[in-house]
Amino acid sequence: MELKLVNKDGRNLTVKIIGEDHTLCNILRKTLHEDEHVITASYTIEHPLLEHPTFYVNVKKGKTPERALTDAAERIIESCDGLQKKLLRELKK
């Protein structure tokens, strides 16, 4: 994975996420929507074979867009972790 900065000004951030697809982008978008500091979060894949997703995020005052992104990713990690623990517990039964 590699991030390419497309545009950045104050509370807006647009990045290209090289080597990723809907798997990460959609859950990231959805998790950002749950953040009260986030006004807009969306992504587009112009062409499924030729293009990498372009991710856009727009935040309110009080949080940088970068921070919003890392917070969202951390929340997904937490969910995965929790689920993994529950799965292991279920498997031991």
Place this chain on the structure above:
Amino acid sequence: MELEIRKLVGDEMEFVLSGANPAFANALRRAMLREVPIMAIDEVEFLVNDSAMYDEILAHQLALVPLRTPDGYLLRDECGCKEGSCPRCSVSLTLKREGPATVLSGDLKSSDNEVVPVSGSIPLVRLDEGQRLEFTAIARLGFGREHAKWQPGIVAYKYVPTFELDERACDACGACVKRCPRNILELSDGKLKVVDVEKCIMCNACVEACPREAIRIGHHEDKFIFRIESTGALPSEQILLKALDALEGKCKEFIKQVKKL
């Protein structure tokens, strides 16, 4: 988020994920299909092929034979060996047969007895009297996003259906009972009952059949029934564990990259 295993038999697993949103359910499904590496034949060198099948068709057939995948192998890129086929990142499988015979997946001889076809009875090609087949194949780890041969199984989920009945409007005429394709409705003591709502496929046939508009079909917003059917390459619970790991890994890498911005 809660997870409850309903069934875990052989290569099949069914579990209920609750407290999740559709985006997470789909990310999990996609991660299981695309991001869990398994072994599959990637390269075949034919020494003799007298069979009626062309080399490339046979190679394609071979690639789709599910192989058991133990832990410990490296991806080709991770390994970085020059030849791309060292014992750390690949397994070689050989086959030598002479007709008349039906060549089966069980005839493949593997260099690692843990990486063997899941089933030995998959027919590969038929050889006639005197026809010979001899080849060496290289199996490697790969991702389902690259080719379906590296897909560890079939994964799907569905919403948990809900059946709402307006009991005042229902006159127990039985029209819906007859129309339901899954036969999950029944009349007992002049009342309409749902036998197993999870069998409902949300086709709305009962809603259309009802002359008094007493039925409403919906679904839970945050509950999903997942079904994993492994090819046998990995146990189905391993597919789920590894998919969660992969999703986590992606997020960790993403955080690292954001910090570099």
